[in-house]
Amino acid sequence: MSRFRVQGKGRVRHDAPVGFTFDGRAYDGLRGDTVASALLANGVHLMGRSFKYHRPRGPVCAGTEEPNALVGTSRDGGAKGGRFEPNTRATAQELRQGLTVESQNRLPSLKFDVGAVNDRLYMLFSAGFYYKTFMWPRSFWDRVYEPVIRAAAGLGKAPDTVDPDRYASRYLHTDVLVVGAGPAGLTAALAAARSGAEVTLVDEHAEMGGALLSDPGVGIDGMPAWDWIAAQLDELDRLGVRRMTRTTAIGYYHQNMVGLCERLTDHLDTLPDDAPRERMWRVRAGHVVLAQGALEKPLVFDGNDRPGVMLAGAAQTYLNRYGVRVGDLAVVVTSHDSAWHAAFDLADAGTRIAAIVDTRASVRADLTEAAARRGIRVLASHTVTATWGRLRVKSVRVAPVRDGKVQGGYRIDCDCLLMCGGWTPSLHLFSHTKGTLRWDDVQQAFLPDRSVEACQIAGAGRGLWGYEAALRDGIAAGNAAAEALGRDAQDSAVLVANDRTGSGVSHKELPTDGDPNRARAFVDFQNDVTAKDIRLAVREGMRSIEHVKRYTTNGMATDQGKMSNVNGLMIASDAVGKAPPQVGLTTFRPPYTPTTFGTFAGYHRGGQFEVTRKTPIDAWAEAHGAAFEPVSLWRRAWYFPQAGEDMHAAVARECLATRRSVGIFDASTLGKIEVSGPDAVEFMNRMYTNPWTKLGIGRCRYGVLLGEDGYIRDDGVIGRLRDDLFHVTTTTGGAARVLAMMEDYLQTEWPDLDVWLTSTTEQWATVALNGPDARKVLAPLVEGQDMSAEALPHMSVAECTVAGIPARLFRLSFTGELGFEINVPARHGLRLWEALMQAGADYDICPYGTETMHVLRAEKGFIIVGQDTDGTVAPDDANLGWAIGKAKTDFVGMRSLRRPDLVAKGRKQLVGLLTEDGAVRLEEGAQIVADPDQPKPMKMLGHVTSSYSSATLGRSIAMALIEGGRDMDGQIVHVPMPDGVHKARITSTNFYDPEGERLKV
């Protein structure tokens, strides 16, 4: 075991080694390690390269805010196993047996990266440099500059294999949600739970305790911190608090909805069956307590980014939680008391502290005394001006500051440099709610101000420092939450020994005696934004912090600005010459930490992506080799190819068979609405363009529905079953829309009408039989209805039984042939279909799909709403003027038909189109012109809406919307295509049996 591991220290299991590889080399860590702590235990600091300059970097944090130590990880044989992912934070990824880790953004290797040439040219790559150049020659941007920039940018590689893991989601309702299980979160959860509230406590780490896990020397209520944590967790469990670890609150949405991402398997050596990798929890809480603590700020000085330079608090965590010393010889540089404790802990664990450099002139006596006791050199009122070391820091230059002037400096050797620039409250989730922040001049930090949601902020998150203060604040917040929910809360006390209280000051860049224009003082480590970049942005007129952010990319890295935002603001406000709140704080955006797409997608992948609605007859179609097409949420049988047939051949055969004898078609997806009640006919009169009063019982009629704007929305055949009962059919895709539209008018405009609407789309399975032999097939199966043409004429409806099943039997035709639509209760749909297939066997009955249906109706000139109309087509445009009740004074959309543009000449009208060469089938969507030789842009008259090869007619047919088309009957128009111009003659849309003789049987 490495000499950096401190035996017996930390919460890792020293008896449980875990093997993993980094860039192909095998290492050992311990159960409980993160990738970063395990590598640090092996003396490895260099873990990544930065975004722009490809500078060598090591971890700067010990948590999810890490900007530098991003790695690619995979399991089960690397990338091809589908579980590779880029940009994983080594500081947060728990170690597991066999974990494969690789470094990123380097070529060929982490230690030698050719991309680092950018670092030599850093003066060129100042903030916003790309806005100022790469403009000449013009064509070079696409072909040269941009590809080069793109290849250099980005961090890890994207996965290139489909992810085999599954993702899950749940809703959760809870009285109180506590986010963060540090000292304040624990006491808040307990206080709320003691009041009897249902409480949920979540924490992003593998275990609860927060900062206390890094501070075992603190005593609470007479117990060592870690024993106290265990006792709290016991009581929380006894009280039934739902505790969730490895669970990040990623976003705070309206009305106390908080999204949580729970990571279920990434820490496991092997993947259990049926276990989702991650789960999205959509939590709705009565009250929320945010106890997310504070984030330690780096100090900004030249060379503050070398491997080995890290936050003092991180070093303390590596030591106390993971039992890892981050180096043998440390220099600590700080502007806050907290780093002193880190220094003492490290010193006590065997790391030599070469010096504690404090930027402040005076430091608390107890701290300096404690340093003296340990023989640590203290340099107050000092600054750091430079560091050295290519792949690891090896020395640091410090200098005294007198009256704001930097005096002569000197170098101190070290193998790690621990910095602390103070702490900033973690207010990301609070900001998601649009809660307001206020600037606190004393703390030099933004603190929560006005909350717009029912939430409390507790502990360090609102600027409190020291464990006792946080613990007490947690109790108060938990009690406040309980009281807000109407529960009795009890105050309780808490006593802390060895509390680590403290305070500090904030800085812009640390003062230096070097050339500030040469300083590489990093603010955003990952994006390589330096202090002088920010000053340059301000000099160029970027005065709002949002401009500065966007111009420099400060705060836009994968740490979401957790490391860089406040430092960036301090520097920008200094440069602008205004107080920080006047320069502003950039908005924190969800998610709190980057979250996989898979977690958001949840169950909605593959077959579960979206509902696929299938009819009761779908299984038969599938068994008989149907090809399917998606139509809204449904899948419909498209055509039924036989061996060797393509779509064209199958459709030709289906069409001919239907016209010759009989075809059978599954029309179950048609929308169906029962309109019932004494005012049903009045309602129908108001909704549809047609007149309904005189429609006899047992008869049906083709109805047209407009939007209030006068354009066609839907159509369908509507049957009258009783005086007060209509069976309305709609298009497949329009079913839900039409019902919603009808309900809207009924409930809100005409609530006085005694009529009710019920969707029966799925109550009925609908089978259409068409063809000259349709009656012969059907009649033997019908009971209770005379099937003669006199008793059941075209456009009529009857209730009877078919194949022993109660049915609504329509006689109607969407093909021009003798046609019936048989509606039976859905569970019997397949039985009806099979009975008809059997009865039709003697007539060579032919199942057909939607494509044949489309051809057959086009041969008759029947429109498909949405194909031959497009939302700008009025009834008259589609030759449906006859469907408007002449005596009607109002119906939905009627007034709009009188608007100037709807009565203007030259509207597009639906006409038939026959190509000069009948073998040429026009493309649907092809545009029509009068003069094919005109220059572009051409004057287009309209477009082809429907076009098919008609096997029946032995040639192609088409319908088109053409300006003034009805007045152009017989004229030739042109359809210019890439391969030549087609000529076509304008005709009627009724191509087949125009007199309707075939219906008269």
Add this chain to the structure above:
Amino acid sequence: MTHFSAMSLLKNALNGHKGWREQWPDAAPKKEYDVVIVGAGGHGLGAAYYLAKEHGITNVAVIDKGWLGGGNTGRNTTIIRSNYLYDESAKMYDHALDLWEGLSQDLNYNVMFSRRGVMMLAHNVHDVQSFQRHVHSNRLNGVDNRWLTPEEAKRFCPPLNISRDARYPVMGAALQMRAGTARHDAVAWGYARAAAARGVDIIQNCPVIAIRRDASGAVEGVDTAKGFIRAKKVAVSAAGHTSVVMQSAGVRLPLESYPLQALVSEPVKPCFPCVVMSNAVHAYMSQSDKGELVIGSGTDQYVSYSQRGGLPLIEHTLAAICEVFPIFNRMRMLRKWGGIVDVTPDRSAIVGKTPVKNLYVNCGWGTGGFKATPGAAHTLAWTVAKDEPHPINAPFTLERFTTGRLIDEAAAAAVAH
């Protein structure tokens, strides 16, 4: 104005970048302007630039309630294309595209317009019909747009899943090669810098309280947080806030403002070469030069100015992305944000004159405003300067809602059957 070039960059690099000056001054309002433009987004700043450059009107102020480019200009997914269905739209967006192609040089500011191609996926027969109608119409309008088979689409964009078993199989795609993306902030900054160089005042953090009209009913200026500013003409280009501003002049518009969300992933090496849009599945994606996958989501169903937006939409959007590009399942969302889009009943913009004399409006771009920026700005400047419609913005009038002559791009994609 310091000319931007590789030379000037090098020169400044050698002196520590001390030579750069502010790209636009932070102006204090004057008492009076020839034209006041409300809204310092790409459209408003662009209109000011073209007023100055092409019409010689330089006594112009652009006023914004916040910082310039802080509205939808800085919040969109930067898609630029012109393969629209109706002639009116195609002409407007193609005019914009023509200007996009020379914009960096025109402004001396690299807006990183990148012609990487925009591909729109067809997932059902209706999509195929509709997109082919686009392709044919565009071809005769001289607008670049071509049809691809699924295999061709996959070759153009390798992460695409073209499995026939997919819930929404790819049945083909319409590709506009000339289309692409640009760097959104740079558009606002580039216009601001170029306009300021021609004398335009850019006044930030100055909310407009009301448009003031004189006794004759004509516009006389704007009341702002920094006092009254007299103006001979006022043009409102305030995106989601247009209704509110115009209401103060007594003009009610057919507009509603909805929250629209967008998001980016963590940055990765180049893996996605173009822009892909899938209307049926509701997924739009490209990869920024920084390496982030840039993804557009949908609008929430209710009117809102909150810029928040709900979680279910994001969940649906990312499920859609993973459906079309299953290899990106383990990519992580880095950041999501919201904007406010102003939507008209026919989903097409309103650009031009209003019933109030000397008051002009440019609004209703919905989710398509960014791609129109130079075209809308350029034609708006014309209309303001000449007090008459530009041939390209003439169809985008307010009157069309009275006559019924809508430019209904949304309805043209209507699905019923």
Add this chain to the structure above:
Amino acid sequence: MLLIHCPYCDETLPELEFAYAGEAHIDRPADPASLSDEEWRDYLFIRSNVKGTHAERWRHIHGCARFFNALRDTVSDEFITTYPAGQARPDLTIKEAAE
């Protein structure tokens, strides 16, 4: 995702059960034929698009299926009140005075 109080169910429920249905209190004219093109346009298309308290319609489509009205602040998205369809817009000044 919003939480919405349905006045018919008397429960506060997730937005997923509801459908937004546009601005409230725009009644369909009793006699559309008598309207000018401009008046008809106003009915069809002109909306107040309020930044602030917005009267709007919702339908509890996956619940009791009723349309109802709401007052909602479009800046914070917070619901101020909901009330049955057909009822007049509540006068908030009276409500505030009573509190």
Add this chain to the structure above:
Amino acid sequence: MTLHDRDLHGATVTIEEIPPVARFSLRVRDKDRAAAGAALGVDLPDRVGDRAASGDRTLVCLGPDEWLVTAPEQARDGIVRDMAAIRDGAPHSLTDISDREITFRVAGPAALTLMTIGCPRDLRRLEPGRAVRTVFDTAQIVLWRDGPDSFRLDVWRSFAPHVRSLLEIGRKEIAAGF
């Protein structure tokens, strides 16, 4: 991992499709409710979500003027007859929707947890004995709570396979201890 007293390591939940029943949508105005109740032999409950039953007929109030009437299959014709008899005096709509929906029963100690994978409602507030229309994932359902650990879901027929397979995925997660 989640730690909770109701957490369900290996806890069971069963999902079964139950046989069809006669099912009607009944719509009637307030003034005619009493007549409808008298005809059916069950008073119409007036609070959305409430259930009432008499003999083999069960009524659920789904909306202020909407009730779901269920009964064994053989009672179908009787219900139609009883209501037809009052149509003139008490106008209403009675629509047979027996085949519109498929019903699943979800029962067992983990039933409530399983429902949370798709139902956004706070199910703590849906007391046993009540039934409401709501959503499960993207499907509209009528959700019956028959007991603390027992639910029924009426799902539109074509949405049922989607709901069923989602429930199965969730059941396996729970069985696996996740």
